[in-house]
Amino acid sequence: MLNKGSPATEIKKADLTKIKKLEEALAKLKSGEENYYVITKLSSIKSFCQNETIRQHYCWHLFDCVKRQLVTETDQQTLQEQFICNLLDEIAQVMVEMQEGKEVGDSLRKYQSQLAHFQSDYEKFKWTTVRLIKSTELLIIEYLILCLLSTDEYAQKLAYHATRSYVEQYDSSVGNGLIAKSIPMLEDVVIFWRGIAFSGAIKNLNRMKE
Numbered sequence: 001m002l003n004k005g006s007p008a009t010e011i012k013k014a015d016l017t018k019i020k021k022l023e024e025a026l027a028k029l030k031s032g033e034e035n036y037y038v039i040t041k042l043s044s045i046k047s048f049c050q051n052e053t054i055r056q057h058y059c060w061h062l063f064d065c066v067k068r069q070l071v072t073e074t075d076q077q078t079l080q081e082q083f084i085c086n087l088l089d090e091i092a093q094v095m096v097e098m099q100e101g102k103e104v105g106d107s108l109r110k111y112q113s114q115l116a117h118f119q120s121d122y123e124k125f126k127w128t129t130v131r132l133i134k135s136t137e138l139l140i141i142e143y144l145i146l147c148l149l150s151t152d153e154y155a156q157k158l159a160y161h162a163t164r165s166y167v168e169q170y171d172s173s174v175g176n177g178l179i180a181k182s183i184p185m186l187e188d189v190v191i192f193w194r195g196i197a198f199s200g201a202i203k204n205l206n207r208m209k210e
Helices: 013-031 037-047 052-070 079-099 103-119 136-149 151-165 178-209
Strands: 124-127 127-129 169-171 175-177
Touching: 037 079, 037 151, 037 178, 052 079, 052 136, 052 151, 052 175, 079 103, 079 136, 079 178, 103 136, 136 151, 136 169, 169 178
Parallel strands: none
Antiparallel strands: 124 127, 169 175
């Protein structure tokens, strides 16, 4: 998490309101007051991620969350599962090096290429061609790496797509969206932005007093 009071933690007042709305949505899903929100409710992530430093920290946070889901602590892993675990450990080390200020662009591009190759099958569907995704989690990590390699609006969109893919769930009674099954993942997202909102709110209040 970013240090409180850092200039990088400053966010717009409108974004503080949007973060509060995400918190409220999470609370209502937990209480059962609501059982469905359209997934585009997460589109505010694009606005939250305008600041490059905040965006980087968010990518690192979401990577850790996804890695936690993927890594199993069993001794009976398949060769593919072992390959994925080793790959995630290597990517995690590069993330640490990036946080230390080292230049890791080439390494990130290499791992993004490996992830894309792992899910490189396409199939014709009606009038278009769709990519066949074996692992949503690996796709999210691919989005996050591309986000770290990108800038401006494109990077913001990638942060949103990574978040959407992480949080969105399906239930036959309500369809795809933010539903009860989304709660653990949505909580991971809200925890990060709650911390940013708290830091930013302190900064805004201090400015009002000056």
